[in-house]
Amino acid sequence: MIPSIRALTPATRIRGSSARFLTNNRPTIHAHSPLRNNHSTLRGHNSASFLLSFYQKRDNSTQTPQTPPRESDKKPKSKDEPQGAATEGRLTNENKPTEKSHEADGKSADQESSNSRIWGSNDPANKGNDGSKSQRSSENGQRRQSNNGNNNSQGGPSWIPGPGKKAEYKMDVPSLVTSAIVSYILYKTVVPGENNREITWQEFRTTFFDKGLVDKLTVVNRQRVKVSLHKEATSRVYPDSNAAAGNLVYYFSIGSVEAFERRLDDAQRELGIPSSERIPVAYKDEISWFSTFLSFGPTLMLLGTLFWFSRRASSGGSQSGIFGIGKSRAKLFNHETDIRTKFKDVAGMDEAKEEIMEFVKFLQEPGVYKKLGAKIPRGAILSGPPGTGKTLLAKATAGEAQVPFFSVSGSEFIEMFVGVGPSRVRDLFAKARKNAPCIIFVDEIDAIGKSRAKANFGGGNDERESTLNQLLTEMDGFNTSEQVVVLAGTNRPDVLDKALMRPGRFDRHIAIDRPTMEGRKQIFLVHLKRIVTNENLDELAGKLSALTPGFSGADIANCVNEAALIAARKIADSVSLTHFEQAIERVIGGLEKKSLVLSPEEKRTVAYHEAGHAVCGWFLKHADPLLKVSIIPRGQGALGYAQYLPPGDSYLMNVSQLMDRMAMTLGGRVSEELHFETVTSGASDDFNKVTRMATAMVTKWGMSKDIGYIYFEEDPNQLHKPFSEETARKIDTEVRRLVDEAYQECRRLLTEKKREVGLIAEELLSKEVLGRDDMIRILGKRPFEERDKQFEKYFHPKEVSAPPPPATEMPPEPEPRPPVA
Ligand SMILES: Nc1ncnc2c1ncn2[C@@H]1O[C@H](COP(=O)(O)OP(=O)(O)OP(=O)(O)O)[C@@H](O)[C@H]1O
Numbered sequence: 090m091i092p093s094i095r096a097l098t099p100a101t102r103i104r105g106s107s108a109r110f111l112t113n114n115r116p117t118i119h120a121h122s123p124l125r126n127n128h129s130t131l132r133g134h135n136s137a138s139f140l141l142s143f144y145q146k147r148d149n150s151t152q153t154p155q156t157p158p159r160e161s162d163k164k165p166k167s168k169d170e171p172q173g174a175a176t177e178g179r180l181t182n183e184n185k186p187t188e189k190s191h192e193a194d195g196k197s198a199d200q201e202s203s204n205s206r207i208w209g210s211n212d213p214a215n216k217g218n219d220g221s222k223s224q225r226s227s228e229n230g231q232r233r234q235s236n237n238g239n240n241n242s243q244g245g246p247s248w249i250p251g252p253g254k255k256a257e258y259k260m261d262v263p264s265l266v267t268s269a270i271v272s273y274i275l276y277k278t279v280v281p282g283e284n285n286r287e288i289t290w291q292e293f294r295t296t297f298f299d300k301g302l303v304d305k306l307t308v309v310n311r312q313r314v315k316v317s318l319h320k321e322a323t324s325r326v327y328p329d330s331n332a333a334a335g336n337l338v339y340y341f342s343i344g345s346v347e348a349f350e351r352r353l354d355d356a357q358r359e360l361g362i363p364s365s366e367r368i369p370v371a372y373k374d375e376i377s378w379f380s381t382f383l384s385f386g387p388t389l390m391l392l393g394t395l396f397w398f399s400r401r402a403s404s405g406g407s408q409s410g411i412f413g414i415g416k417s418r419a420k421l422f423n424h425e426t427d428i429r430t431k432f433k434d435v436a437g438m439d440e441a442k443e444e445i446m447e448f449v450k451f452l453q454e455p456g457v458y459k460k461l462g463a464k465i466p467r468g469a470i471l472s473g474p475p476g477t478g479k480t481l482l483a484k485a486t487a488g489e490a491q492v493p494f495f496s497v498s499g500s501e502f503i504e505m506f507v508g509v510g511p512s513r514v515r516d517l518f519a520k521a522r523k524n525a526p527c528i529i530f531v532d533e534i535d536a537i538g539k540s541r542a543k544a545n546f547g548g549g550n551d552e553r554e555s556t557l558n559q560l561l562t563e564m565d566g567f568n569t570s571e572q573v574v575v576l577a578g579t580n581r582p583d584v585l586d587k588a589l590m591r592p593g594r595f596d597r598h599i600a601i602d603r604p605t606m607e608g609r610k611q612i613f614l615v616h617l618k619r620i621v622t623n624e625n626l627d628e629l630a631g632k633l634s635a636l637t638p639g640f641s642g643a644d645i646a647n648c649v650n651e652a653a654l655i656a657a658r659k660i661a662d663s664v665s666l667t668h669f670e671q672a673i674e675r676v677i678g679g680l681e682k683k684s685l686v687l688s689p690e691e692k693r694t695v696a697y698h699e700a701g702h703a704v705c706g707w708f709l710k711h712a713d714p715l716l717k718v719s720i721i722p723r724g725q726g727a728l729g730y731a732q733y734l735p736p737g738d739s740y741l742m743n744v745s746q747l748m749d750r751m752a753m754t755l756g757g758r759v760s761e762e763l764h765f766e767t768v769t770s771g772a773s774d775d776f777n778k779v780t781r782m783a784t785a786m787v788t789k790w791g792m793s794k795d796i797g798y799i800y801f802e803e804d805p806n807q808l809h810k811p812f813s814e815e816t817a818r819k820i821d822t823e824v825r826r827l828v829d830e831a832y833q834e835c836r837r838l839l840t841e842k843k844r845e846v847g848l849i850a851e852e853l854l855s856k857e858v859l860g861r862d863d864m865i866r867i868l869g870k871r872p873f874e875e876r877d878k879q880f881e882k883y884f885h886p887k888e889v890s891a892p893p894p895p896a897t898e899m900p901p902e903p904e905p906r907p908p909v910a
Contacts, residue, residue, distance in 0.1 A: 274379070288316075288339050294356060297339070300326055306353070307371045308346055315340045346372075421524070422487065422494040430484040436615045437608025437642075438478065441599050445469065445486050448574050452490040452526045455572055466596040467564055468575035470534070470589070472582035473601035476643025479578035482601070483530040486576065493527040495520070499536030502556045510537070510556030518563040518573070526572030534577035540586045557586060564594045603641050609634035612642050616649040622664045629666065636673055636716070648672045678723040678730055685722040692854065694761060694769055695720045695729040700850035701760025702731040702753060704842050705835060707864060710873050711749035718849070719858040728771065744792055751779050751831035752838070759835045760846055783827040784820070793823040 288296070297303050297318060305317040316339040323330070330337070343349040350370070357367050432442055451458055451465045458465055471479040480496075487494035497517060502510040521529050537556045564575060577595060579585065589595055604612055613630035622629065637645065651672035656664040675681070687695065699718050706715040713733035720729035733753075742750075758772035786792040788801040796819060801811050810817060839846060848867050853859055865871075 284337050286337055286339050288341050290341055290352070293339070293341050297323075298356065299360065302326060303368050305369050305371065307373055308343070308349070309340075309373050309375050311343075311346050311372075313340045313342050314349065421520075422484075422496060430481065430488045432485050432489055434615060435478055435481050435485045436611035437604040438482065438601055441471070441482060441601050444597060444599050445482060445576075446489075448528075448576075449486055449490040452492050452528070452572055452574060455526075465572075466574075467593060468577065468595045469597035469599050470582060470585070470595045471576060471578045471599050471601055473580070474603055474641060475580055476641035477601045477603060478642040479601055480530070480532055481642070483528065483576045483578065486574075487528045487530075490526070490528070492572075493524045495524075495527060495529045497529070497531055499531055499533045499538065502537050503553060510552050511559035514556060514559040514563055521573045522571060527574075529573065529575045531575065531577045533579060534589075535579045535581045535584055538577070538579070538585045538589050540584055557589075561588055561594060603639060604645075606634050606638070609637055609640060609645060612645045613649065616646050620649060620653055620664050621662075624666060629669070632666065633669055633673070636670070640676075644676055648676045651675055674717070674723075674732070677732065678727065680723065682722040685728075687722070687728065691728070692720065693850075694765065694771070696850040696853040697760050697764045697846065698757040698769075698771060699729045699731050700846045700853060701756035701758075701763075701839060703756075703849055703859070703864065704760075704846050704868070705753040705756035705838060706731065706733055707868055707871055708838055708842060709749040709753055709834075711743075711746040712753045713750070714871070715861065715864060717858065717860055718853065718864075720853050721857050744786070747782060747786060747792070748827075748831055748834070751782055751828065752835040754779050754782075755828075755832050755835045756839065759832070759839050760850075762836075763839055763843060764846070764850075779828055779831065780824065783824045783831075786827060787820055787823045793827075795819050795823050 293316060297316060300322075302318050302323050303316060304319045307315040307317065309315055318339075353368070353370070362368075432446075435442065448466065448469065455465070471482060473479060484494060484496075495517065502513050517529065521527050537553055537560065539553070539557075575595070577589075582598065582600075590598065610630045610633075613633050614626060617626055617630060633648075637648065640648070648669070649672070652664050652668040655671050655675075656668045659668075661668070699720055703715055703718040706712045716732045718729075718731040722728050723730065754775045755772075757775055758768060761768045761772070787796050788799070788803075791798040791800075796816070801820075812820070845868055849859065849864075852863065852867060856863070859867075
């Protein structure tokens with residue numbers, strides 16, 4: 090049981106907040122965009138600097154050979170060359186003042202200035218990318234300006250860090266490779282060969298052929314003719330040219346080989362070259378790697394996509410590629426490095442620890458058991474509500490036994506492909522045997538271990554059934570000397586297949602329930618160790634455990650962490666009891682909704698509604714002690730709530746307690762009736778609770794004389810009720826009678842205490858939250874002895890006098906939590 094909360098609930102209010110939540114998420118997504126800008130800037134930088142250096146090189150080379158000036162040198166060389174790039178190249182060279190000042194500063198300064206003109210402050214796109222970057226770039230520009238007095242150098246490129254600054258670029262491998270390939274392709278497209286120079290037939294004739302400098306001609310791919318020159322003769326005619334050194338290769342394009350041969354013949358005839366001395370012509374086919382690469386492009390892309398998908402599919406597990414799909418996804422924790430959890434970290438649950446200790450002993454000293462002929466248990470199912478520490482206990486078992494630990498979730502066996510589940514089970518057990526002695530922990534085993542007999546099992550779930558069969562087979566397959574222990578965790582032991590539970594498979598069934606008061610205290614102590622607090626740890630843990638009945642270990646861990654977060658938010662030096670109280674409230678009631686603003690009239694209704702609950706709880710003898718009442722909206726649509734402490738860890742409720750609890754639950758609506766002309770929809774959840782309680786009293790707990798001592802199973806899947814029409818009518822009447830009795834009692838009390846309800850409501854309207862002390866101040870001490878001795882012990886130590894409540898036998902029907910509504 091947990092501290093119960095009665096609250097007012099309009100369902101419509103919830104949606105607004107989730108919509109807000111979604112919108113709030115957006116900035117997180119945008120937060121990534123600056124990083125992307127970095128990438129794109131960097132890529133731009135790579136190709137930009139590359140193109141730039143290309144144009145500078147070309148300008149140098151064009152000036153070197155003293156060939157007659159040609160128009161083609163001033164224009165872009167071919168149609169393929171990107172016009173934009175050419176413009177940028179010229180921009181740098183034509184910028185005379187820049188060139189001059191940079192000539193003085195040397196070549197590197199020249200290049201930097203060129204960069205800044207093209208990609209820096211002149212590029213509005215770069216400016217727009219990131220304000221801080223452009224600011225930085227303009228700072229750099231100013232610094233350079235003052236260094237060399239260059240007025241045109243307005244700002245550095247946005248990616249160049251200032252002096253003393255370190256550029257921080259995140260470049261992942263794929264984008265690096267892509268930009269390298271793109272740069273290279275661009276480069277190759279623009280410059281077919283760094284040392285190649287295309288000339289026209291006329292240039293060929295006047296510059297080389299007519300001067301007798303040609304040694305050989307090679308027709309390449311029937312499209313181009315490569316000119317080989319006599320080195321000596323060329324160096325004599327053009328002493329400064331690279332062509333003489335063989336660094337530069339000239340070529341010209343031809344329409345067809347036949348036309349070229351005819352033209353060459355004519356030219357040689359014209360020059361009177363005898364046929365024996367004619368220039369040799371060779372024919373050659375060259376394969377361009379680029380076109381070859383392009384022809385393979387689609388295939389490569391397909392393969393790449395397949396590879397990428399298979400990597401993505403396997404990214405969650407240890408296997409790579411599509412071929413690893415049948416491999417187990419279990420994570421292996423190494424006992425020497427990864428498992429630091431020991432039994433001392435698992436607080437409470439002493440019986441469970443004792444039970445599981447046997448596995449530890451078996452793994453540590455198997456000889457002791459074998460010597461006596463004892464068969465070692467194969468495994469254990471740890472069952473219990475979520476967050477009660479099943480995984481933690483399994484981990485601690487591996488930690489204590491000092492053996493490797495395989496952890497896998499039941500759902501990880503199931504994949505969309507048939508046969509994957511059994512294959513993963515086989516693989517997991519094969520790995521475990523290799524690592525024996527070890528522990529396998531299958532969390533949420535109900536994902537594969539659901540009863541095969543259930544009607545809804547089968548058909549599309551064949552895969553799950555065969556996975557379960559394989560698991561059973563593997564567990565049977567162990568021989569007793571194999572030191573592999575299988576632990577499994579589940580929240581639903583009731584749905585598991587009987588075959589799983591039989592001896593020889595999961596021999597032990599260890600039920601782990603929510604911790605008792607003492608257990609909670611121990612768990613608090615474990616988690617409080619990490620927290621900075623000036624409180625006395627033992628007393629604090631005791632108080633907190635009294636305030637948190639029904640909390641699981643995970644709730645407690647969460648609550649301690651929440652308290653630390655709240656303290657940090659308030660910039661406190663240490664975490665105090667108030668922070669813990671707020672954290673508990675938050676864990677039970679949900680997040681405070683500051684944005685939800687109620688109209689004054691609504692607020693008044695909520696205050697009187699909650700005051701009704703509070704006054705009932707105060708003056709009804711068997712009601713649960715009130716802890717807090719609040720009209721601050723919280724969690725899922727609760728506009729206000731009253732928080733009670735159910736009677737600690739007691740497991741039975743008698744008729745008087747149930748009747749008082751029902752009356753207290755109706756207190757909200759009755760108060761509305763007494764103080765307002767009309768009533769609101771806010772009490773619907775109260776009615777739901779009251780009806781369920783009354784129905785359980787009649788149909789399950791034998792508390793109605795008319796129905797008698799009969800238990801009617803409640804199965805939503807059953808179309809037929811397990812009782813006759815007449816009994817149904819009787820149940821209806823009895824339920825109604827009980828609810829009416831509770832209502833009458835509540836109305837009588839609240840009419841009598843109308844003034845007190847008003848006082849509490851008005852105080853609530855001014856303070857919003859009232860604690861137990863406020864209630865005592867306004868209403869006086871509660872006129873009954875508190876049943877919860879633990880609560881008394883920690884919150885009113887002097888008043889403890891009564892003996893502990895008598896031992897009980899049967900737990901009451903569990904109530905769903907959190908009872909916020
Ligand atoms: N007995 C305990 N002592 C200390 N901490 C605990 C205990 N029980 C739970 N916790 C805390 O709760 C967290 C969650 O526990 P765990 O994952 O073991 O729960 P579980 O029962 O396996 O939950 P589920 O059924 O949802 O898988 C733990 O990491 C731990 O911090």
